[in-house]
Each structure stands twice: as structure tokens, then as C-alpha cells.
Amino acid sequence: MRANLESLRESGVDPYPRRFERSRLSREVVDDFDRLEGSEVTVAGRLMATRGHGKAGFADLVDEKGKMQLYVRRDEVGDEQFAVWKLLDVGDIVGARGEVFKTRSGEVSIKVKELTLLAKALLPLPEKWHGLKDKEIRYRRRYLDLISNEETRSVFRARSRIVHIMRDFLTERGFLEVETPILQPIYGGAFARAFETHHHSLDLKLYLRIADELYLKRLIVGGFERVFEIGKDFRNEGMDRTHSPEFTQLELYQAYADYNVMMETTESLFERLAFELTGGTSFTWQGREIDVKAPWKRVKVMEAVADAVGADALKSREALAAAARAADLDLGDPVGDELPGFGELVEKILSELVEPKLMEPTFLIDYPLEISPLAKQTPGDPTIVERFEVFIAGIELGNSFTELNDPDEQVRRLSAQVDKRAQGDEEAHGMDDDFIMALKHGMPPTGGLGIGVDRVVMLLTDSPGIRDVILFPAMRPERDK
């Protein structure tokens, strides 16, 4: 390939020329053959196969939308261009001008009159009919995966559509799309370890956001009554099939709404997504049929826990811990002989015994207050907050609450978090005085919702893992070489 490059240069061919005007995409030529037959078109793309025939040859030219065949004859292009043709390799980017025709075997082709090398490839493509299978190479060198695997291309086309649909859906409902800081002096809105960085000129420690929440609520205070943001959050934690250190989240806030409205919004959004992608309300994920037709099941957290470990276990923290141990749950390495809190125990039981079984779209609702420092209490029980998480196929897709807008109560909640952090809980919230000040100016009653966009894409593209829907997933750098 390198040798061909040198030969081309010696014969005066620029292997990396500039702009090329093409008149048609390959798919247009194929689809509009009846109209275009006999006319001259100009196409461009990557050579994916060549078949030489002495003084003629065929090549498959692939562009973004499809593939078509070039037919190069020496008596048609002349000796000089035919010599160039002979020096082309599979993988090269070329442009071709010529007449549209059908071969004897019926394939729409271009009888090339002029062939232009647009970029010489110096490395070979993956093998042509087994494709590229090695997952490491597929993730590290995604461009090869995209060249080789149509399924990969279609996943990322679907991802783009899904994000567009989310945007359309919310914009139609009067939501304003905004962008809030990724670099934050105080992080909050979720329980997670943050990535740290440093701003030189401000000489300031900053964190990459773990959630958008606290800034979006400031905008609700500011009078934007419906806002949303689609952007990356960063959590410095483990990676697995459903967790990536950077991931895309949709967060939306709606003034004068509550978590019930957010549930309806979630249902409508998924119905819309499923309809746009499949024409119906159901789709298959990893062999499992999933129907997102509303209304979805709503299950109270405490009832789900009672179902899992028995109602008696809810009587006390000790009883719940005993029940969790009886169910073989690892309660972690207790610092001293401190038991996890009641809320943490509920969380543990949910994630181990309840959530993995939630195959049908399900809202788990009404969480313990102590694990929900930003949500408003239920009217009937001050230990429970109006919050839900939504699950499909055992995967958590979203989190929502009726937002806490009482600044004094918010201070008490964050103070409890600060105490936890002081005791070594790196994931607890810090106090955010500026956010509290905003609440003191009055935030209307508000419903908020966060949705993990990558996980939604996983489900709707039948992808097994989050890395399959992220173009360049985080990987340890390759050593050597």
C-alpha cells in the first residue's frame, strides 16, 4: 500500500487532494436507476472490494448511505488513469465520474470515465467477510468497527434519532433546552464520587458534575418554568454493563408539577420513542419482549421490600438488617459495629432482590427520606418522600422526585449529608450555600426527572452493554507500540 503510494506520487498523482464535488450518493443512483440510466454522475467513497480483469476491473464503492459498483475499462479511461486504477487498494477513498448502466448480471454500476484518488489508505481493512469481531479493537478503533459492521452504524444512527426525539418531545411541550456547568466547585444532585480537576487561573479545585440537578433548579427559581438539558455526567466509579464513567443524562424540571406528572411524562416519552423506532409500543431486548404502553406498574418501595423480605422486617433497622443477612446480602464492612441506616438497607434490598426482577416497565415509588436528600416528603408520612425510579428489563433508567423547595428543610437534609461525608462517606452531598440561597428566593413546586440516555439507547437498539452504545467507551490506554 505504501509502495503504491510512492508509485502514484512518482507518476504525478496527488494521493491526498482537496475538495471533490459529487453529484449523487450511491443509494440515489441505485434507487433512481430508471431515471438516471445513461446519464453521467459523480460519486465518491471508499473502495471496499476490487475485482481485476486484465484490461478492465470492478470495484465496490461505499459511501455513507450505501454501496455501488464501478466498472473501469482501459479503453474508457485511457492508459494513464488505468495505471492509477491498478495502483488502488481496498480501503482507498476515490471519486468516479461516469455513465450509469446495468451489468449483464443486473447490478447498477458506473462505467467510469474519470477516476480520482481522494485519499490513499496505508493500512489494510479488517477481513472482508468475517468482519471485525475483536471487541477490544471495536471499542478502541471504533472507525474500523463502523467501516466493517453495519449493525454498529445502525446503533449509532438510532442513538442520534433517540436524542432528537427526546429533544422534539420536550420542545413541543414547551421545555427550554439549556446548558449548565460541567465544571462545578461543589458537586451534588446524586450520590457518587466525582472526578476532580483544577482551574489554574482561578486557582480553584473544581469537580466534573455528577448531575445537572442543582443548576437546573436555579433556573426554575429564575422563572424558566420548563427546562431540560442533555449532557454528560461523570462518576468516578466502577464500570460494567450499565455503568460508564462518563454517560449522557437527560434531566428535566417542570414547575407546578410533581412526580406523578413526571411518571406520565416518562411513559409518554417511551411510547413516543418506541413508536418512532418501531412503529408500535413494543420491542425486543436480548430476547425479551418489552411493551412500554402506558400505564406502567407503580409499586411502593416499602411494599416491594416487604414482599422481598417479609413485612416484619420493616419494624426496625435491626430487623431489616437481620432480614437482609438472612437473604444472603453482603452488608459491607461495617465501620466499627455500625449497622447501615434503614434507608441504606432498603436500598440494598431493592438493588439485590427487587430491581433485577423488574422486567416490565415499572415505577418504584415513595423512597425513604434518608436516601433522598433533595425530594419532598409525602403528605402522609414524613419519613417517606415523593420519589420514583423507573426500571425496564431490570435496568434503572431514571430517577425523579417532587423537588424539595423548602430551604430550611433542605439545609437540614444537606447538613445530614455533610455529617455523613465527615464520617467518610465520599458519596454524600456537600452543603451548597449558593443553591440554598436560590431556594430562599422561592422555587415553585416542581417535578424533576433524570433519564440515562445511554441505557435507553441500549434497550431500543437491543445492545447488551453500555459500551456498545458509546462511540468511544473509556478504556485503559494501550501500552507499548
Next chain:
RNA sequence: GGGCCGUUAGCUCAGUCGGUAGAGCACCUGCCUUUUAAGCAGGGAGUCGCUGGUUCGAGCCCAGCACGGCCUACCA
């Protein structure tokens, strides 16, 4: 963090009992003006992930390390 598996040509993969490293695709040369997984004939191509050990001899056995995959654990 733990377990299992993998790492051989650019790619997809074989490699038997420890005895000179293989195939197909890709690449190069020749023939071939309607082929399409084109064909025919020939050719080049390797730090067998790395380091060490056992052995007369290691791709193969042993140990350590690196990277990856799957599972598991942790993780709003």
C-alpha cells in the same frame, strides 16, 4: 476486589504428544474487457502479549506481569 477465559500474520482463526510457525481474506507478481466471497498460477508476510523459569529443545508446561472479554462484587 474475586473467578473463569483469551492474547499466534493487517483481519478471522487453526496449531495434535513439547521437536524447523499454518489456512483463508488482505498485500505483491503474472494471465484475464460484464465480475461481484471473480477465477487461475506464483510470492512476500510473525518479537506466537511481556518477563523469567523448567527442558537437549517451549506457541504448547510453570510463575509473575500487562491488556482485554465474560461473570461476580462495589457503585443512585
